[in-house]
Amino acid sequence: MSLLRLALANLFASWLTSVVNVLLLALGTASIAILLLANAQLSSALSRNAAGIDLVIGAKGSPLQLVLAGVYHADVPPGNISSAEIERWQGHPRIASAIPLSLGDSFRGFRVIGTVPAFASLYDAQIADGRIWRRPFEAVIGSRMAAVTGLAVGDSFAGVHGLSDDGERHEESRYQIVGVFESTNTVLDGLIVTSTESVWLMHSRHAAESAPHQDGVASHDHEAVQHDHEAKAHAHEAKQQERDQGQLHNSVIRHGDDITLLLIEFSSPIAALTLPREINAETNLQAASPPYEITRLLQIVGVGLNWLNAFAGSLVIGAALSIFAALYASLRARRHDLAVMRCLGATRGELFNLLFVEGLLLTIAGIGVGLAFAHGGIELLSVWWGKGQAISVSGWIWAESEYVLVFGLLLAGAVAAMLPAWQAYSADVARTLSAP
Amino acid sequence: MTAEKNRVLQVEDLEFHYDQPLINIAKFDVARHECVGLIGPSGCGKTTFIHLIAGLLQPIRGHIQINGVDLSQLSERETDRLRGRYMGVVFQRLHLIPSVSVIDNLLLAQRFSRTKVDRSYAVNLLEELGIAALKEKKPSQLSQGQAQRVAIARSLAHRPALVVADEPTSALDDGNAADAMRLMRTLTAHADAGLVIVTHDQRVRREVDRVVNLGDVA
Structure with missing residues (x-):
């Protein structure tokens, strides 16, 4: 049985907490991704129309x-x-x-x-x-x-x-x-x-x-x-x-x-x-000059976009804290199990990896679901709007800035998982096993 | 030489204390196929002794050898691996991993011992204990007696040289306690391992090869 399977089993065992954490992160991810996609497609459309x-x-x-x-x-x-x-x-x-x-x-x-x-x-x-x-x-x-x-x-x-x-x-x-x-x-x-x-x-x-x-x-x-x-x-x-x-x-x-x-x-x-x-x-x-005038226009609109970005960012931070809280609570509830694993031969590093992988799995699932929400939502919106719109949007487009978003979210998830993982690493097994 | 090779646990001049002296053992050995009952009153350091054998605590003085390897010569990581490879532990409160199935609890022990993951051997163990039908169940779905058997099977799943059981029968009635003891003896002997049972349960005295009072070995 691999660590990955064990981590998945642990997450499934407390599935409700896992689902809530994934949805929280997905909400933040989707909010930012929608803004990035809308911004990228609007900018692209504005540039395309002014080309030449x-x-x-x-x-x-x-x-x-x-x-x-x-x-x-x-x-x-x-x-x-x-x-x-x-x-x-x-x-x-x-x-x-x-x-x-x-x-x-x-x-x-x-x-x-x-x-x-x-x-x-x-x-x-x-x-x-x-x-x-x-x-x-x-x-x-x-x-x-x-x-x-x-x-x-x-x-x-x-x-x-x-x-x-x-x-x-x-x-x-x-x-x-x-x-x-x-x-x-x-x-x-x-x-x-x-x-x-x-x-x-x-x-x-x-x-x-x-x-x-x-x-x-x-x-x-x-x-x-x-x-x-x-x-x-x-x-x-x-x-x-x-x-x-x-x-x-x-x-x-x-x-x-x-x-x-x-x-x-x-x-x-x-x-x-x-x-x-x-x-x-x-x-x-x-x-x-079209580029100058459009830049000026986007600067005016950009103030509002910045507020939306800040709001979406706060959702992501909240989700990362939620992952941290979930892992930390899970660590406390499972401290005997983790100590037993040490007795079975697991090293401190393996316990660290187990908790870290659990945090990353939650993060990856949150990012995946969030991106699916964002792209699926935009595609549904595009279908609902029909072909009559001056600027068409599509959910099948990947914005370059989404790479930065995914990297940033993975980093936030990794940091959130790090402290519980470190606590698992440094736990005193004998004391834990002796504790009631 | 043969007797030396047969010893799976050798303890010499062992001393450990927290605030006051707790463990002071001049000599204590366990051979393959041997079943030793380690008794003593509450608070005499029985569980601490298990933690010392398992390398989870460092003694103030003395030597502990598992299967001929001196724990004091090993790093923490090497101790973890030695423990995983050569020791099986049955905990008083069993401590089965609740998120995985019965069979996966056994396979997890094999995985952490760095031995070959042998599912058929694990299933055979469960069959010998009469609980093969429960292999896909979660620990929370088992009765106390069934969980006890799974804990015994897990301690043997990676073919250890030494099995240490901490109060394995304290929560069982007479019939189940006798069954559990018989199974542990049979299976450890079959696995060519030594067995140490730490207990204050008088019923166990009848089932072991010899009884060592922790207060008498100093």
Whole structure:
């Protein structure tokens, strides 16, 4: 019979105490693991969505709002900028690429983005079904949107103003779905991507139709910017037939219309030092750095996370103390048994190992159950939330920081087991056997 | 020479005391197959003597040899191993390990003695004691008589050279006490071991080869 078997037998013999200790440690472990997993997956999602975007250029306002609107599509933009800015910044020596984004409409909460095909390459997106857009009002939808709405290639839909479904519906200009992106685990999965011209045309038509009632002024979803597209609408309409007949080179942007923002990729790291300052100081535009703004946001949220971490840490310390108390009580109850083992030939070291192994087994079981709770819980939550979430979470992901957690918990368990083990080691056998 | 080799326990000039002199033994030997009853009034140091033989206490003076090995020459770790290998102990309160089964109590003794773990030998011992059917039971499920037999089996499970029993019959009625004594004698003889029974139970006197009064060996 091995020491491990004996240790297990001892733990099973006082199974209720063992189960309570395991659950206590599991509770602390699960709390910390959930925080670590959520933090890791949120950070990963934030980084993944901002990959390849060094800077966002848009209208003056809140830089965090600009980043949330332009990179994470979680806010309304602060305003619009002239499409003339595209060529200006595309030609800048420190800029490798400038991708225009025109926001304004949505469908069942999924945002419509007017842009160029290069936008999809920011997320390494591939077409799962169909093709990329070629003409105005052709759209490619993200995989999450396809899953949630059930829309597929060949279907059409009418967008609405703003991000809420009760906005004004553009029934006169329905989008035709010509492609579905493969899943990228980025914000792209929840977007409807079309050409910039589609957005312009949509709002030109809308402006033209609503002109008699609104004096030629159309309102966007953010309601901070008002367009006067009436004059431009005629030009769009005149060219529409010509465009519809042939392939549209939607990387070519015409002057005279507004866009919402530009996603910038630097040509060299030095640009990060000079370009934002140049834009903010010398133009009426705003430059916002996604990493900087997100770090700032996480610092604000991080205060709350630190409190949660401290609470979870106190649970773990309590659990470690509980293991110590359980082993210590067990040691007192079994002191005669341990003395008998010495009489049977067990060395002091073997008794130390026995108690130590019992403590470690409780710790390992607590960690295992805690991690199972955390990962299983997050996976269940993920299934319960369904595919409609902007940031998907998974229980099947192992965060690097969990290695540190497991190591720390093992250390705490080992320390908690050490004192009872030492008492077993140094017990006076003759005195114990003589004691009543 | 043969008589020397047959001695499994040799005690010479042994002295031990706490506050007052307690143990003072000039000579005490036990041979293989021999069954010695060690008697004396309460408080005369019988249990202390067992602890000295087992190497759990260090004598002030004198020598104790188990199977020809002088305990005073050994480190604590070596003493633990010698005790495990050559000694079997039956405790007054039995002290079976409660968390494991009857058979595992025997296998544990084999494991700590560093001898080969021999399950069939352990089962044979239980069969000879008539309790093989109880081998998977926990000690808490046994009667006092059954537990007594398990304690005897455990003391012999690793084929020791010397078995020391501390008041093994004090909790048993006459019939069970006689049975327990008979079994211990038979099994220790069968295992080629010597047997020391420490007791003040007068019933034991009839079952041993010789009786030594702890007060008389000084």
